[in-house]
């Protein structure tokens with residue numbers, strides 16, 4: 001039996017059912033840690049397929065792990081299913097129009113992300129059943145990627161300890177397995193405690209927590225010049241201490257986030273941010289409490305695993321777009337503003353050559369599938385909790401288009417296209433690729449040779465969970 005043929009046949013058979021699941025999750029559009037219906041639906045279909053499901057993983061209500069089979073190789077897939085606030089959009093409608101009564105939308109395409117991983121898990125499981133090969137399929141139900149993601153906690157709690165590799169993907173506007181890295185992030189809550197007082201009659205008795213916030217921010221703004229260029233320092237006010245200028249504010253709170261290419265770099269810079277907070281307390285006579293919040297490690301490809309995924313991607317190829325898909329994509333890109341349009345043109349230029357710009361602009365869906373080349377390195381200045389998985393088990397990620405070329409991330413464009421036939425074709429393609437990669441590993445476990453050694457070599461074999469600590 002040809003592996004490619006098996007995967008194609010199974011995935012095509014599952015297609016209608018999977019698109020229905022996708023439509024439901026897309027419509028639920030539940031935000032981080034509130035994905036009750038979405039996670040319940042995924043658990044239900046996994047159980048019906050014969051997976052054993054464990055819920056409330058790491059103490060998170062909407063996180064779960066589903067397993068089938070036993071022994072090795074044990075292959076994992078990551079499912080996400082959280083939506084984003086403010087990004088509701090009618091499915092397949094190319095002009096901004098939120099769904100009536102809905103505020104949230106799948107503007108990062110996580111509805112598709114979770115369902116493609118489901119296709120891959122079902123396909124891999126059915127392959128084990130059919131061939132009687134030994135192995136295990138694990139579907140990780142990863143809640144709240146857009147909030148305080150659960151993957152670092154799963155990594156901390158040893159949920160990947162017996163997993164030989166993980167295949168992941170993310171909806172995108174281009175296709176391929178590339179040597180792309182994403183930066184790490186770590187956030188803290190900073191709460192200043194002061195003393196209230198009449199700001200007019202007795203200001204000398206007050207110690208302002210709001211002043212402390214502002215002085216801390218001044219300090220951090222000077223710090224920016226003296227950190228590595230790739231770092232990002234971001235803050236927001238969570239509490240400004242009240243609305244009355246005639247009351248000295250005795251409480252105020254900030255959230256700070258530091259992003260850097262490696263998690264240890266983010267941690268080092270964060271220590272200096274905390275020193276700015278401490279300096280502000282000296283200047284204002286206030287106290288400060290620091291609470292570590294979310295943290296995601298840097299994302300990198302495990303080359304051995306990425307090559308397996310890339311080979312599968314080359315065999316499956318890009319999604320099979322129809323003429324209607326091209327027309328719909330064009331209707332969406334017609335709505336791009338001038339900056340978005342020039343970003344798209346630059347992307348087409350890089351990918352297809354400027355001489356094909358006009359032609360591709362008329363049919364703006366990616367038809368290429370990039371193969372893995374470790375020498376071609378890219379850095380994305382976004383973050384993902386997939387990084388923490390990569391620290392503890394060999395992990396490779398894939399991009400497949402679920403939207404037009406240049407579709408901005410976290411946008412109504414993404415919500416609208418993910419909910420259309422374009423999103424369906426993209427997720428089906430991603431599901432087939434990850435399914436085929438798993439099947440290849442089950443057929444020849446030797447493909448993973450050197451993957452763990454590579455991971456240990458690149459991480460020092462050390463993982464420190466950046467979440468809440």
Ligand SMILES: [Zn+2]
Nearest residue numbers: 108110145170
């Ligand atoms: Zn995402």
